Amino acid sequence: MSNSCGLLTIQKEPVPLKSIEVELEVRDHVATVVSTLNYENKEDKPLEAVFVFPLPGDAAVCHFSAQIGQTQIIAVVKEKQQAHEEYDDALSSGQQAFLLEESEQSPDIFTLNVGSLPPGESASIRLEYVTELAVQADDGLRFCLPAVLNPRYQPQGSEGASVQVTSVPASLVPYSLSFSVRVSSPRPVSKVESSSSLEPLQYVNTEQTQATVKLAAGHKFDRDVELLIYYKDAHQPTAVVEAGQASAEPGSLMGDPVVMLSLYPEFPQSVMSSLASCGEFVLLLDRSGSMDFLMSGGKQTETRIASARDTLMLLLKSLPMGCYFNIYSFGSSFQHIFPKSVEYSEKSLEEALKIVEAIQADLGGTEILEPLKHIYSQPCIPNQPRQLFVFTDGEVCNTKEVINLVKKNSGSHRCFSFGIGEGASSALINGLAKEGGGHAQFITGSDKMQPKVMQSLRFALHPAMEDISVTWDLPKGVSVTVLSPPITAIFQGQRTLIYAQLTGLSSEVAEGCVTMQYSLEGHPSQNQLHFTLKPAEDTGLTIHRLGARTLICSLEMEERYGEGNEKVVELSVHSGVSSSYTAFIVVNKGNGEPIRGPLLCRHIPTLDIFLKSGLMSFYEEDPWSSIIGKSVKKKVKSVFSRIGKYFKSVSPQSDRKQTSAETFACSDAVIEPEQPPPRDPLLQLVSLQKASGCWLLDPALAAAVGKTSDEVENTKPPSVNQEVWATILALIWLHGFKMDAKQEWELLAMKAVSWLRAQSAACEAECVEAGNTLLGCEVQRNVLGL
Structure with a gap:
């Protein structure tokens, strides 16, 4: 049906969704997001609007309501089949109904059905969720409002239909977005940055602990909106106790107080400065067609697969001698460089790098499950802890199945995951790292992939914490029920969150203490946090809902391959928090006349990042x-x-x-x-380093440091070994010209220093002086680590 009124989809159908208004409130490291979706039917027949959209994978959706005219109706959570039946019954009887449900395959995809919207009528849908903000390497807190919904790749032979998504290029998204932010914290707000243009930060009070910011005018809803929030003196261990809901039964999750602990364990510097010289490093790279698209922002000429190639080269060069490694790549099928992981040597490194340099995005779809099964089927190498690095920009329909496989094998490895580009599934990336005891990173906007990957490699090379346990010291009569799953990994500078229900807590002011104990390289250690049990005021049950969502996710993982889901349904209904087995349902039973006439279905288009290039998404389907x-x-x-x-x-x-x-x-x-x-000079120099950590004195090295072969050779101190001279030159160049990228080259520089020390060269000081003169630097010998 064609209509000149209102906005049109790419199929020339009118779009009943006119605008989305988003209000974000950040309190310390927890975010509450309220989205209002405004609909209007400008057609002459009643409509059903269907909108499939992304949310953060760990979000706790806790409120859903509809405003029709002056009437507001608040949704209730019901078992999914029951909610569907009530929705269908309402539509068949001519009533209005609204249904919100989470995808059973992936917790970061939701479907909103707006049923029986009469001609000329408007409706506003209010959706609220709470989520934790992840800590970044520079201590910033990351919030992402997903705008991009990439097509979900359906693995060959898999059962179940994926959700139907209507996608359009960015320029054709037919609804507007407004986005405002309010930040508050016990500590001053330093700054708020974004991949999108922001208006200037406005402080609300003189202490600068409260601030507001908005998206700049003219923002196109053509990418995820990413915010980075920075506090002064972040981040400190904290505990917040939230009072229970007055109307809920004491002894229940919503009726009892709930505590949220934010722990930042500090480890001895002597331990953290030493990096492991062993391990089995398995790198798993996505080679689906979408990896051939350009990175968002940054170097606009670089594709995702090209950036991944450079990153793999840098990562391989930074691995320690004595470890083992292998590289897998996947699409509709998968490949591996070696039949099994091999020892890291000059020969194996050169063989791997030749293959990595030729890698293209030419393997079709995004079937990640089969290569993971193959990796886990390989026996672990004694005394070589397995570390899995996963690089993908993709979306899969079987997210929960993939994550469950990682969890089943979590005792034999750690998994570090990287989401590349706009629209990478937060549920997949975060789930892989969380269940694999590793760390998740997202590369979006103008981010560079290399520093984030090298940070994760440093985590992987740090000694693993063992025998982790948490004990509670609470007043007599107070018992604790931990809602969070057991802690499997702790990393220096990273936050560990624990939610727990407190039963029997009186109104008297008292103190509690929690102790985290663990073993680090055979040495027992612990961190303690003392906190007041007095409930915080005006928290809006945020902590209860996050705690409920945490428990729901754990129960869903347990129940997914069991026989029942009664526990999940009961908890979801009781807490009012979404799950894959429940749905929010609203039925407007008003006194008006039933809606008459045939019901037209309109699928609201969602931005598809793959269509931004003007190309069909046949890359992923590979038919x-x-x-x-x-x-x-x-x-x-x-x-x-x-x-x-x-x-x-x-x-x-x-x-x-x-x-x-x-x-x-x-x-x-x-x-x-x-x-x-042209190749980045840093990567050019890195590509010349040998597996042992040294550089050779040759024309390629001279070119990399910006000198001629004669200049480099003629300034070498007479009695110095050529490789020692070349390696010291390379280190001086890195410290003199690339300090802004130190996180990228620090590990391979440490390997070079170890090699130099093993040579016991007597003329290091003379080499450093000559190298500084040649390169025009003033790098001190001790700075190089010599």
């Missing part, structure tokens, strides 16, 4: 294998890839109006062959 030869398919994909990059280079995203079909119509354009961009 051609049985129809045409692989070589032909590869050539066709290559042409389409170049076409997409060509249009990216000549037309800004916000100004483009072409549909996918229009873009393909231009496929006969003459396109010049792409010229590879």
